[in-house]
Each structure stands twice: as C-alpha cells, then as structure tokens.
Amino acid sequence: MTSLAAPVAPLLLTPATMIGELVAARPALARLFEKLDIDYCCGGKQTLAVACSRRGLELTTTLAFLESAGALLLAGPTEVDAxxxxxxxxxxxxxxxxxxxxxxxxxxxxxxxxxxxxxxxxxxxxxxxxxxxxxxxxxxxxxxxxxxxxxxxxxxxxxxxxxxxxxxxxxxxxxxxxxxxxxxxxxxxxxxxxxxxxxxxxxxxxxxxxxxxxxxxxxxxxxxxxxxxxxxxxxxxxxxxx
Ligand SMILES: [Fe+2]
Ligand SMILES: [Fe+2]
Structure with a gap:
C-alpha cells in the first residue's frame, strides 16, 4: 500500500495579505518574519506591501522568498496551531x-x-x-x-x-x-x-x-x-x- 503525505495547501501571498492573519492561520511562518525582522504580533495589522516598504525590502523578491521558504516550513513539523x-x-x-x-x-x-x-x-x-x-x-x-x-x-x-x-x-x-x-x-x-x-x-x-x-x-x-x-x-x- 502506498502512503501519501498529507497535502499542504499552496501558500498564496499577495501584497495585500495581512501579516497577523497570515501567521494566525499558518503559525510556522512566524520564524520567517523573525528572520526578516518584520513584526507579526503588535505590528501584525499591516499588509506585506506596507511591511516591506517600511523595512526597505523589495516586495516581489520577499513574496517569492516567503512562498518558497514557507512551503518548506509548512511541510515540516509546526508550532502549535493556535x-x-x-x-x-x-x-x-x-x-x-x-x-x-x-x-x-x-x-x-x-x-x-x-x-x-x-x-x-x-x-x-x-x-x-x-x-x-x-x-x-x-x-x-x-x-x-x-x-x-x-x-x-x-x-x-x-x-x-x-x-x-x-x-x-x-x-x-x-x-x-x-x-x-x-x-x-x-x-x-x-x-x-x-x-x-x-x-x-x-x-x-x-x-x-x-x-x-x-x-x-x-x-x-x-x-x-x-x-x-x-x-x-x-x-x-x-x-x-x-
Ligand atoms: Fe500572556
Ligand atoms: Fe499578554
């Protein structure tokens, strides 16, 4: 019998994605925002576009990084799903x-x-x-x-x-x-x-x-x-x- 890994829904991010809501839905992504030094808790009520512009990060590159690194993280063991x-x-x-x-x-x-x-x-x-x-x-x-x-x-x-x-x-x-x-x-x-x-x-x-x-x-x-x-x-x- 072939065993299949549980499918992970693809991570679809847009410039308007709200960071706090994203991390609430996918807690494993917290560490990526820590890496980028982007506040996802007190400052979570901001979009990816706003956060990137505040941190001087290029939006398209950052979205691509978050999608690929995020997919890897989500496939592995995660932080509790609050x-x-x-x-x-x-x-x-x-x-x-x-x-x-x-x-x-x-x-x-x-x-x-x-x-x-x-x-x-x-x-x-x-x-x-x-x-x-x-x-x-x-x-x-x-x-x-x-x-x-x-x-x-x-x-x-x-x-x-x-x-x-x-x-x-x-x-x-x-x-x-x-x-x-x-x-x-x-x-x-x-x-x-x-x-x-x-x-x-x-x-x-x-x-x-x-x-x-x-x-x-x-x-x-x-x-x-x-x-x-x-x-x-x-x-x-x-x-x-x-
Ligand atoms: Fe507390
Ligand atoms: Fe508290």
Missing amino acids: AAMGLAELADHIESTHHAYLKSELPRLSEMAQRVATKHGWRDARLTEVAAAVHALTEEMISHMEKEEKILFPLVRHIEKSRQPTDALAGPIRQMEAEHQSAGQLTAQLRELTDNFLPNAEACNTHRALLAGLAEFETDLHRHVHKENNVLFPRALALAAA
Whole structure:
C-alpha cells in the first residue's frame, strides 16, 4: 500500500495579505518574519506591501522568498496551531508554555543583567541601561501575566462556556494590548542597546549567556503576543459580541 503525505495547501501571498492573519492561520511562518525582522504580533495589522516598504525590502523578491521558504516550513513539523484550539485550551496552552517560561526566565535574565552591569558597566554604560530595561520588563511582564491569569483568561473561559454576550472583555483586552506594546518597545530597546544581541570580543560568559537568553526571550515574546493579539483576543471578542 502506498502512503501519501498529507497535502499542504499552496501558500498564496499577495501584497495585500495581512501579516497577523497570515501567521494566525499558518503559525510556522512566524520564524520567517523573525528572520526578516518584520513584526507579526503588535505590528501584525499591516499588509506585506506596507511591511516591506517600511523595512526597505523589495516586495516581489520577499513574496517569492516567503512562498518558497514557507512551503518548506509548512511541510515540516509546526508550532502549535493556535487557530484550531478552543479558547480555554489556548489560554491553558499560553499559561503552561509562555507564562511558565517567562516566570522562570525573567528573574534569571534580570539577575544576569545586573551582574554584567556591576562588573563591566564602567567600560560600557549601555550595560547599565540593559540591566534597567530587563528589570523594568520583568516587573511589567510579571504583573501583566498575573492580570491575564486572574482576570482576563478566566473571563474568556467563562464566555466560551456560557456563550452569553458581554462587553466586559473590551476594556481588559485594550489594556493587555497596550501592555504588549510597551513590552515590545522595551524589547526593541534591548535589541538596539545590545547591537542585535551580538556579543563583542570582550564579552564574558555571563554576558554571552545574557545575550543568548535575551534573543530567545524576544522570539518567545513575539509568539506569545501573537497568540494573544491575533488569535485569542479577536476570537474572544467575536464570541462576546455574538
Ligand atoms: Fe500572556
Ligand atoms: Fe499578554
């Protein structure tokens, strides 16, 4: 008997394709946008044409790259398909993966950044700014996740279960999106302060581990915020309005 691989629908992209919607439908494509340094989470509400022009990328070449690299990625193992999950299931997934990761990783990064600033801040003042930004990010994200876990996610689970329209979601979601924006800005500031998370020749091992940890943090934050901004929140709002 011949076994056939599951067919993958061809990737048809146009200049008007919305990036956030595309990654919501095909989460595996997230890493391509990371490679191109195109924001697909907080900045997901933009078309491919707009994103390319903002990044100075040639549109036709970029579409061709996304279609061919995307087809390869989609044929392989993928990131979880958030769009196919129930809302409670997605909230559980976000808590057990992204939130759990941040709760253990942020204090570690914060401690390392402080150590690097104390030891080497005298020769590079930016290291002190890095430590301050990581500290601020840690405080913000810990409080942000607490609000999602104690207020917003329980409300989303309740709405999915009860199917009763409510306008109680809009305010908390707006607040969470504003906080995502702020975390995104602090992360972009960290990328700039660290020359794209790349160590220089004198960087000690802690400094190198810090930069690798920050780069990983940025990737995880993009995926995390994408699942909330582009999948969980709009679907919960649609359900609450029904
Ligand atoms: Fe979250
Ligand atoms: Fe969030």
